[in-house]
Amino acid sequence: MNDQELESEIQRVGLALSRAFPSRRGHPIRALDERAMEIASQDAELRAALFRFVDVVPACRSTDDLASHLTGFLEEIHDQPPSLSAAMRLGNTKAGRAALGAAGAAGVRHMAHRFIVGSDPRAALPTLRGLWRDGIASSVDLLGEATVTAAEADRYAERCVAALDTLAPAYAAMAPDERLECDGCGPLPRANLSVKVSALTPLLRPQAPDRGKRDAAPRLRELLRRAASVGAHLHIDMESLDSREAVLELVLELLSEPELATGPSAGIVLQAYLRDSPDTLDRVLAWAQDTPREAPLVVRLVKGAYWDHEVVEALQHGWSVPVFERKADCDANFERLTRRLLEARPLLRVAIASHNLRSVSHAIACNRLLGGADCDLELQVLRGLGDDLGHALATGGLRVRAYCPVGDLVAGMAYLVRRLLENTANESFLADQAHGVAIEQLLAPPA
Amino acid sequence: MSLQPFANQAVLELRRASQRAILIEALDTLRLPLQVPVWIGTQQRFGDELVSTDPSDPERVVALAARATPQDADAAVAAARSAFAGWAATPVQERAAALLRAAAWMRERRAELAALALRECGKPWAEADADVCEAIDFLEFYARGAIALGVGPELLQVPGERNRLHYAPRGVCAVIAPWNFPLAIPMGMTAAALATGNSVVLKPAEQAPGCGLRVVEALRAGGVPAGAIALLPGEGDAGAALAKHPDVATIAFTGSGPVGLELLRIAADVVPGARGLKRVVAEMGGKNCVIVDADADLDEAILAIVASAFGYAGQKCSAASRVLVHEAVHDVLVERLAGAVQALRVGPPEDFASDVPPVIEQSAQERVRGYADRAASEGRLVAGSGELPAHGWYCAPIVATGLPAGSDVLRDEIFGPLLTVEAVRDVDDACDRIDALPVALTGALFARNPRTVARVVARSPVGNLYVNRSTTGAMVGRQPFGGNRLSGTGTKAGGGDYLLHFVEPRVVTENTLRHGLVV
Numbered sequence A: 001m002n003d004q005e006l007e008s009e010i011q012r013v014g015l016a017l018s019r020a021f022p023s024r025r026g027h028p029i030r031a032l033d034e035r036a037m038e039i040a041s042q043d044a045e046l047r048a049a050l051f052r053f054v055d056v057v058p059a060c061r062s063t064d065d066l067a068s069h070l071t072g073f074l075e076e077i078h079d080q081p082p083s084l085s086a087a088m089r090l091g092n093t094k095a096g097r098a099a100l101g102a103a104g105a106a107g108v109r110h111m112a113h114r115f116i117v118g119s120d121p122r123a124a125l126p127t128l129r130g131l132w133r134d135g136i137a138s139s140v141d142l143l144g145e146a147t148v149t150a151a152e153a154d155r156y157a158e159r160c161v162a163a164l165d166t167l168a169p170a171y172a173a174m175a176p177d178e179r180l181e182c183d184g185c186g187p188l189p190r191a192n193l194s195v196k197v198s199a200l201t202p203l204l205r206p207q208a209p210d211r212g213k214r215d216a217a218p219r220l221r222e223l224l225r226r227a228a229s230v231g232a233h234l235h236i237d238m239e240s241l242d243s244r245e246a247v248l249e250l251v252l253e254l255l256s257e258p259e260l261a262t263g264p265s266a267g268i269v270l271q272a273y274l275r276d277s278p279d280t281l282d283r284v285l286a287w288a289q290d291t292p293r294e295a296p297l298v299v300r301l302v303k304g305a306y307w308d309h310e311v312v313e314a315l316q317h318g319w320s321v322p323v324f325e326r327k328a329d330c331d332a333n334f335e336r337l338t339r340r341l342l343e344a345r346p347l348l349r350v351a352i353a354s355h356n357l358r359s360v361s362h363a364i365a366c367n368r369l370l371g372g373a374d375c376d377l378e379l380q381v382l383r384g385l386g387d388d389l390g391h392a393l394a395t396g397g398l399r400v401r402a403y404c405p406v407g408d409l410v411a412g413m414a415y416l417v418r419r420l421l422e423n424t425a426n427e428s429f430l431a432d433q434a435h436g437v438a439i440e441q442l443l444a445p446p447a
Numbered sequence B: 001m002s003l004q005p006f007a008n009q010a011v012l013e014l015r016r017a018s019q020r021a022i023l024i025e026a027l028d029t030l031r032l033p034l035q036v037p038v039w040i041g042t043q044q045r046f047g048d049e050l051v052s053t054d055p056s057d058p059e060r061v062v063a064l065a066a067r068a069t070p071q072d073a074d075a076a077v078a079a080a081r082s083a084f085a086g087w088a089a090t091p092v093q094e095r096a097a098a099l100l101r102a103a104a105w106m107r108e109r110r111a112e113l114a115a116l117a118l119r120e121c122g123k124p125w126a127e128a129d130a131d132v133c134e135a136i137d138f139l140e141f142y143a144r145g146a147i148a149l150g151v152g153p154e155l156l157q158v159p160g161e162r163n164r165l166h167y168a169p170r171g172v173c174a175v176i177a178p179w180n181f182p183l184a185i186p187m188g189m190t191a192a193a194l195a196t197g198n199s200v201v202l203k204p205a206e207q208a209p210g211c212g213l214r215v216v217e218a219l220r221a222g223g224v225p226a227g228a229i230a231l232l233p234g235e236g237d238a239g240a241a242l243a244k245h246p247d248v249a250t251i252a253f254t255g256s257g258p259v260g261l262e263l264l265r266i267a268a269d270v271v272p273g274a275r276g277l278k279r280v281v282a283e284m285g286g287k288n289c290v291i292v293d294a295d296a297d298l299d300e301a302i303l304a305i306v307a308s309a310f311g312y313a314g315q316k317c318s319a320a321s322r323v324l325v326h327e328a329v330h331d332v333l334v335e336r337l338a339g340a341v342q343a344l345r346v347g348p349p350e351d352f353a354s355d356v357p358p359v360i361e362q363s364a365q366e367r368v369r370g371y372a373d374r375a376a377s378e379g380r381l382v383a384g385s386g387e388l389p390a391h392g393w394y395c396a397p398i399v400a401t402g403l404p405a406g407s408d409v410l411r412d413e414i415f416g417p418l419l420t421v422e423a424v425r426d427v428d429d430a431c432d433r434i435d436a437l438p439v440a441l442t443g444a445l446f447a448r449n450p451r452t453v454a455r456v457v458a459r460s461p462v463g464n465l466y467v468n469r470s471t472t473g474a475m476v477g478r479q480p481f482g483g484n485r486l487s488g489t490g491t492k493a494g495g496g497d498y499l500l501h502f503v504e505p506r507v508v509t510e511n512t513l514r515h516g517l518v519v
Helices: A003-020 A028-042 A044-059 A063-075 A082-090 A094-115 A121-133 A150-172 A209-230 A241-255 A277-290 A307-317 A327-344 A357-369 A387-395 A409-424 A429-434 B017-028 B070-089 B092-108 B110-121 B125-151 B184-195 B209-222 B236-244 B257-268 B298-314 B327-342 B362-378 B427-435 B450-459 B498-502
Strands: A136-142 A192-195 A233-236 A266-271 A297-302 A348-353 A377-382 A399-406 B034-036 B038-040 B043-045 B050-054 B057-065 B161-169 B172-176 B199-203 B229-231 B248-254 B279-283 B288-292 B320-326 B380-383 B398-401 B418-424 B442-446 B464-467 B503-511
Touching: A003 A357, A003 A387, A044 A063, A044 A094, A044 A409, A063 A082, A063 A094, A063 B450, A082 A094, A094 A409, A121 A136, A121 A150, A121 A399, A136 A150, A136 A387, A150 A192, A150 A209, A150 B327, A192 A209, A209 A233, A209 A241, A233 A241, A233 A297, A241 A266, A241 A277, A266 A277, A277 A297, A277 A327, A277 A348, A297 A327, A327 A348, A327 A357, A348 A357, A357 A377, A357 A387, A377 A387, A387 A399, B017 B110, B017 B125, B034 B209, B038 B070, B050 B110, B050 B209, B057 B110, B057 B209, B070 B161, B070 B172, B070 B199, B070 B229, B070 B236, B092 B110, B092 B125, B092 B184, B092 B209, B110 B125, B110 B209, B125 B161, B125 B184, B125 B498, B161 B498, B172 B184, B172 B236, B184 B199, B184 B209, B184 B248, B184 B498, B199 B209, B199 B236, B209 B229, B236 B248, B236 B257, B248 B257, B248 B498, B257 B279, B279 B498, B288 B298, B288 B427, B298 B320, B298 B327, B298 B418, B298 B442, B320 B327, B320 B427, B327 B380, B327 B398, B327 B418, B362 B380, B362 B398, B362 B418, B418 B427, B427 B450, B442 B450, B450 B464, B498 B503
Parallel strands: A136 A192, A136 A399, A192 A233, A233 A266, A266 A297, A297 A348, A348 A377, A377 A399, B034 B057, B172 B199, B172 B248, B199 B229, B248 B279, B288 B320, B288 B442, B320 B418, B398 B418, B442 B464
Antiparallel strands: B038 B043, B038 B229, B050 B057, B161 B503, B380 B398
């Protein structure tokens, strides 16, 4: 394909998608959320105060405690708008604090429910069934506190087993949906669980990847066996660079074991914000070449969710920053990796996880021009953040999977804070979209 | 000479296998034992009276050193005194340049130096590497600081007089160094003294003469004149002889409380022949507390507490030894902390997978075990069993709860992998307990309410308070380090005012009136 051909196909796909976006007017509550995020994204101090409040809500013991935290954070804002001063005055009386605390907690719960589909997999089923009816598959992610003990690693593994045991029969009972259930390589499992290696061992050490690997291996092996036996897909998430070696090596080694060659369907994540992600893809491709599997390895391409962490850690230690610091460089890398992944099929299955209309349109256009069928490309969105895009993609006949976090509020708060930060980041595609940036600009090649 | 602004030397990125390989190779090629002389001027006297060994393999000899006598101390001070005038008169830019060349010398050998610190003091790789970096940082930081100090502060000027203040070096500085940061701390104290124009006699810890040798080699390679820096490997008697010497103007010490107090007593005693009051810069021990409020993020608090208490087996003056946790989260914290500590691996420092290395020597092992026994009988151990390597001075990492208020375990600096946990009513209760301590070095607070943070900041006596992070890992220029109360003389290593302790201010006022005219 030549560049011009690709660009015009991207524009065509992107325009069609943007027209398929649901109208906002029908969702008053969502409009309110977006208004709140809009305000937060415009005032750095207010944004900081709100995030710190969201972050601490689960650890507060009473409405009084909640109010004390809220007013404590708001106190640190210079030039308080009048609405905030009113809230601060409420904090002066016991009744006022009760009202303020209750309102704050309710606000955070409300936001959390937008991103977190249920307190456990069973509670999430109505939402998951609804998504399936709308033509959207899911990958369930079990939120949890950090794993610092062996007992916690065991408990997380047990929760994963229970999730597989809940999801597989629940999905089996759903109506057939040809589009979500097979691609050119064969059948696709309906139930899909994403797991984190950092939750499967307390022993991940950046300087000693083997240690965490060895400790996590038996737990992950059991999960892979279980996924195989119930016919579910198991996806192993990627986290910060500190654990990448351990996670990548662990997954590839386990999937090389003869007993797991025939199943389950499994996947890993490639983070396009990492400068060395092309080398990581080389390794994965070489492995896939040497390791035939009945269900090809799924590679989920993401931008990466730990950008701030990676930059701060590098700057604090005097290391070169391992991630692209310019958004356009990251986006361009995302597109190059997309193409390489698409060209690597059928050695791999490809899932493109992005809310950037340009990146998604590029993947769809590139796939089509490479001669691929739409069903040979999976597109993934985050529940709560990419709902509109997900529905637009599904409406357009594409194969979509929503990443659905499940867990209680305490466990989910770190995830929620990350999502909220993404949503209010100045450079975020969603912010551009919300501010009515012209579609041509949203679809322009990264530069 | 125009210098780049100070920046910390970057530690190795040990999450990358290629960087780990550099260190492994350096350890493989490290040739031991080192021969460490008493080194005064150009004279070297070798010997083997003092032996340093590998804490993880006590049969392995790391360095064979001559043992300095009180007579050696006299000779070293005499040499330093005669070299003093020349070094003091050397322009500060040249002195700074010598320190910067010493930094470059260390940078070139960083892997080898880290390997030596690992072998001689049982420092795990990451900490050994950080020790080399900190030594480099001190050289770079104090070189710049001395140049800045050379300008002198502005004084009020009125017509007819010219007022100037300059900082002159104090004279001979005795540096008495510990083994736990075997390169960084001796280099830091020595570099501060040299940068400001003092001559130095360095007595490294008897456990770490090999590292002390490298410190002196770096400085001499950088161009510090032989007379301006002497090496005196030895024990307490050599240190005491140095401190008592009438020609020693400054004693820079980092180490235990009792030794520090003894040095202060020695300094206060003006002996015959003395021509000045000795100044003591002393960094001593702590009993460092971590407050965990009910609203703390326990995920983060637990990992930070484990790192603070058990990194380098708790052998840092900044290490955490008491956790004061809000009663509402006490039980869950103890359960998770115990599990996290149970997961730690005790093992040799060269194994990147080790979490807790051995303690420095047999007597340290016995001391820590003694406190562990006491903690077990007075309270309850919630973590602390587990396999230990058969060989080497290993101690199991221990978490103890339920100790009575008067217990020695809650008061003494144990300097080993032993952590206690107490439930407190609230943050103020925790602050009261901290306030009752005679020492005040570091502390940490885990809390998310800004008002709580402000309250603890206002009440905390410690020299270095860390909010929502570990108590260890102070960086030169970022966290000037040093304690208050009986933890030290209140000086801040790696801070902007540290050099002032190594100089004396001199004011010159010139009358510029001649025949009633301003000239």
